[in-house]
Amino acid sequence: MSNKQFALAGLWMTAIVFAVTTLVTCQNELNNDGSMEVGFPFVFYRKSYGMNITTGETGMAVSFESRHLVKDIVIATFLSLGVLVLWNRFKKTT
Numbered sequence: 001m002s003n004k005q006f007a008l009a010g011l012w013m014t015a016i017v018f019a020v021t022t023l024v025t026c027q028n029e030l031n032n033d034g035s036m037e038v039g040f041p042f043v044f045y046r047k048s049y050g051m052n053i054t055t056g057e058t059g060m061a062v063s064f065e066s067r068h069l070v071k072d073i074v075i076a077t078f079l080s081l082g083v084l085v086l087w088n089r090f091k092k093t094t
Contacts, residue, residue, distance in 0.1 A: 006084065013080030018073055041075065042068035 025040035035048035044065050051058045 006088075009084055010077070010081055013084060014073070014077045017080045017083075018076035021076065022072070039068060039072055042071050044068035044072060 021040045022038060026036070026038050028036045030036050030047070030049060033049060033051065035046060037043045038045040042065070046061075046063045048061050049058065050061075
C-alpha cells in the first residue's frame with residue numbers, strides 16, 4: 001500500500017471509527033426530562049432540560065466543548081491508524 005493510499009484509508013477509517021463510536025455511545029434521554037450526551041471517551045456535547053417544581057418554569061442548558069471533540073477525533077485517528085498498520089502487517093505475512 002502506497003503512502004497516498006494509506007493516508008486516504010486512514011482518513012476514511014478515522015471518520016468511520018469516530019462516527020460509529022459516537023453513535024453507539026450517544027445517550028439521549030431528553031424525553032424523560034433528562035439529558036443528551038454525545039462523545040466517547042470525552043463528552044463534547046451535552047444538552048439538558050429541566051423544570052423548577054415550585055415555579056413551573058422550564059429551562060434548557062447546552063454545552064459544547066471543542067477541545068473534547070478534538071481529543072475524540074485524535075483518539076479515533078490513533079485507533080484507525082493502529083488497525084490499518086495491523087491490517088498491512090497481517091496482509092504481508094499471508
